[in-house]
Amino acid sequence: MxxxxxxxxxxxxxxxxxxxxxxxxxxxxxxxxxxxxxxxxxxxxxxxxxxxxxxxxxxxxxxxxxxxxxxxxxxxxxxxxxxxxxAAVVFQEPLTALDPLMRVGRQIAEPLRVRTGLKGDDLERAVAHALEQVRLPEPERIARAFPHEISGGQRQRVALAMALACDPxxxxxxxxxxxxxxxxxxxxxxxxxxxxxxxxxxxxxxxxxxxxxxxxxxxxxxxxxxxxxxxxxxxxxxxxxxxxxxxxxxxxxxxxxxxxxxxxxx
CATH class of the missing domain: 3.40.50.300 (P-loop containing nucleotide triphosphate hydrolases)
Structure with missing residues (x-):
């Protein structure tokens, strides 16, 4: 199809x-x-x-x-x-897709909340799962970090996690x-x-x-x-x-x- x-x-x-x-x-x-x-x-x-x-x-x-x-x-x-x-997109430079003033976890949580209606602990677990799926170690720490506090490779994985979070x-x-x-x-x-x-x-x-x-x-x-x-x-x-x-x-x-x-x- x-x-x-x-x-x-x-x-x-x-x-x-x-x-x-x-x-x-x-x-x-x-x-x-x-x-x-x-x-x-x-x-x-x-x-x-x-x-x-x-x-x-x-x-x-x-x-x-x-x-x-x-x-x-x-x-x-x-x-x-x-x-x-x-459809969802991952760009060349993840800083163009990530808000520098917002913690990583919140940036993944927002589209999940809107698309799935998840909230509270369920939403927090979904964010951690999204980060685990892209093989990021210590997903709880990454979720609390701001984009500038993680490496370029980690930022790109976060951008991929955001793109895949709602199963496009x-x-x-x-x-x-x-x-x-x-x-x-x-x-x-x-x-x-x-x-x-x-x-x-x-x-x-x-x-x-x-x-x-x-x-x-x-x-x-x-x-x-x-x-x-x-x-x-x-x-x-x-x-x-x-x-x-x-x-x-x-x-x-x-x-x-x-x-x-x-x-x-x-």
Missing amino acids: TLLDVRGLTVRTTDGRTLVDDLSFSVASGERLGLIGESGSGKSLTTLAVLGLLPDGMSATGSIELAGTQIVGAPEKRLTAVRGRD KLLIADEPTTALDVSVQAEMLELIDTLVREREMAVLFVSHDLAVVAKVTDRALVMKDGRAVEEGAVHTIVGAPREEYTRTLVASARRLESALDLRSAR
Whole structure:
């Protein structure tokens, strides 16, 4: 069953610039799609459009149907109902998603309270469980902490816990490991892979790194200058790319991987 269906999505600025141009793709329930492209290719704007979160000065046309709800042109009340329940997002930098003045536990508790009606000890236990699910040690201590009091890797796990707390049907992961060091990246990718498999969730994974996308997705859509360049199974995109731009991305990923292997061997 199709969970997310995007048809003819176009994102423009108020001065007439086209940033995403006639983009179409779909994600089935339980499927994992990677959006691949260099910075400025329009992939992050696409995910913001899916959630109805485009910044001021930008607008979307076309159709975005998420779990039966039309996102384009929907009122904010309807969009608020969709976020968290049908789709949730983890951004590249968790500090953009976390309130620096609010304790971690309260930030996870609020969407849980709104979506599930939990309160008191039941809500506190649900928060601890959410933190345990993302393998954070001492969940009670983390819950009492402010975002600046925990590490970057721990903040990203908290952001993932917030995204998964209400069991959304679709997880949108926008460069979730880019700001982390290599060892923490690997742990985060393995965690995301495990949790979405256990929950049979769909994933829309955004990255400029083909190697990362290949680890957590089944299918990939390559974007350049706001348009779709190539789409197919990840192993086909990586092993036998059709388009020159895709071949360039594959070659760059292989050069970077070789350089990292060489550095780690020293």
